[in-house]
Amino acid sequence: MENKKHFFLHLGLTVFVSLAAAVAFAFLLLRIQSIRAFFGLILSALQPVIIGAVLAYLLCPAAKALERLLRKGKIRRFARLLSTLLTLILAFAVVVLFCVLLLPQLTESVGGLVADLPEMLQTQLDRLSAYLETDDEAAAAVLQMLTSAETYLTDWIKTHMLSTVTAVANSVFSFGSALINFVVSVIVTIYLLLDRERYLAQCRKLFFALSRNERFNSAVLDAAHQTNLIFSGFIRGKLVDSLIVGIICFVCLALMRMPYALVISVIVGVTNIIPMFGPFIGAIPSAFLLLLVSPAKCLVFLVFIVILQQVDGNIIGPRILGDSTGLSALYVTVAMLVFGKLLGFAGMLVGVPLFATLYYIVKRLAEASLASRGKPTDTVDYIQ
Numbered sequence: 001m002e003n004k005k006h007f008f009l010h011l012g013l014t015v016f017v018s019l020a021a022a023v024a025f026a027f028l029l030l031r032i033q034s035i036r037a038f039f040g041l042i043l044s045a046l047q048p049v050i051i052g053a054v055l056a057y058l059l060c061p062a063a064k065a066l067e068r069l070l071r072k073g074k075i076r077r078f079a080r081l082l083s084t085l086l087t088l089i090l091a092f093a094v095v096v097l098f099c100v101l102l103l104p105q106l107t108e109s110v111g112g113l114v115a116d117l118p119e120m121l122q123t124q125l126d127r128l129s130a131y132l133e134t135d136d137e138a139a140a141a142v143l144q145m146l147t148s149a150e151t152y153l154t155d156w157i158k159t160h161m162l163s164t165v166t167a168v169a170n171s172v173f174s175f176g177s178a179l180i181n182f183v184v185s186v187i188v189t190i191y192l193l194l195d196r197e198r199y200l201a202q203c204r205k206l207f208f209a210l211s212r213n214e215r216f217n218s219a220v221l222d223a224a225h226q227t228n229l230i231f232s233g234f235i236r237g238k239l240v241d242s243l244i245v246g247i248i249c250f251v252c253l254a255l256m257r258m259p260y261a262l263v264i265s266v267i268v269g270v271t272n273i274i275p276m277f278g279p280f281i282g283a284i285p286s287a288f289l290l291l292l293v294s295p296a297k298c299l300v301f302l303v304f305i306v307i308l309q310q311v312d313g314n315i316i317g318p319r320i321l322g323d324s325t326g327l328s329a330l331y332v333t334v335a336m337l338v339f340g341k342l343l344g345f346a347g348m349l350v351g352v353p354l355f356a357t358l359y360y361i362v363k364r365l366a367e368a369s370l371a372s373r374g375k376p377t378d379t380v381d382y383i384q
Helices: 002-030 032-045 047-070 076-132 136-173 175-194 196-210 214-255 261-271 278-293 295-321 329-343 345-372
Strands: none
Touching: 032 047, 047 076, 047 175, 047 214, 076 175, 175 196, 196 214, 214 261, 214 295, 214 345, 261 278, 261 295, 278 295, 329 345
16 A cells, blocks of 8 residues: 555656646747847856956966976976966967057058059959940840949948947947956956866866766766867967968968968968868958959969968878867868857857867767677778
C-alpha cells in the first residue's frame, strides 16, 4: 500500500512539473519580444565590461611577459601592478603612434580624393556620353537607369533623410556616453589584469559547484583550454598578418605609383582580418577609386590583389597562424557564411575560431563515442 501511494505521489509530481514546464515555455514564447528587449538592455549595460574583458584577453600575454621580466629584478613586489600599467601605456602608445603616422597622410589622401572626385566623375561621364552617342539602344538603356536612380534618390531623400540626420545627431550626442564607456572599459581591463587568477578561480569554483561529474568537468576544462588556444592564436596571428599585408600593399602600390596608395592599403589591411574573403572585400572600393582615375591602373591593381591574396594565403598566413584552427577551406567558408549571417561583420571576424571550437568539441564527442564501442577513431579508417 505504501509503495502504491509513493507511486501515485511520484506520478502526480511528474505531471505537475511537466504541466508547469509547458506553461512556462508557452509564456516565454508569448513574451519572446519582451525577453529579447530585456537581454538587449542587459547587454547594453554590460558593454563596457565586455569590451574591457576583450581588451584584457588581448593584452594578457604582454602583461604576463612583462611581469616575468620584472619579477627577476628588485621590484618583484610591484611586478603585477607595473606590468599592467606598462602594458596599457604601451598599447596606448602604439595606437597614438599609429594615428600620428597614419592620420595626417590618410587625411591628405582622402582630402585629395574628395577634391578630385567631381572631376574624375565628369571625365568618366564624358567618356560614357561619347560612347552612347554612337549607340542609340545603349543610350536609351542608360537613360532609363539614370531615371530610375534619380527617382529612387528623390524618394530616399523624402522618406529617409530626416531619420538619417536624426541618427547622426544622436551619434554626436552619444559621444559623451561612448567616452564614459571607454573609461569604464579601461578600468575593467585594469581590474581583470591585476587579479586575473582570482576571477578565473571563481569561475572554476562555480563550475565545480554546479557539476559533480568529474569526467564531464575534465572534458569541459579541456574544451575551454583548446578554445583559448584557438582564439588567442587566431586573433593575434591575424592582426599581425593583416599588418604585414597592409605594409606590403602600401610598398608595392607606392612602387607602382598608384594613386591613393595609403588609403587603399589601410582598406586592404583592415579587411584582411576577415579570413579568405577579406582581401577581395577590400579590393572592391579600392578598385572603384582607381577605376575613376584610370581603368588600366584598376586592372593592374586587381591582378596585384589576386597575387597578394595567394602569397598571404599560402606563405604569410600559414607561417604566422600555423594550423591554429585546424579547419579546411570548406569549413572556413561555412563558418564565414553562417556566423556572418547570424552576427554580421563581427561574425565574419570571429566565425572561424568559433566554428573551430565547435568542430573540436564535436570531434572529441564523436571519437569518444566510437572508442566506447571499440571502433577506430581515425578518419582515414573510414575512407572507402
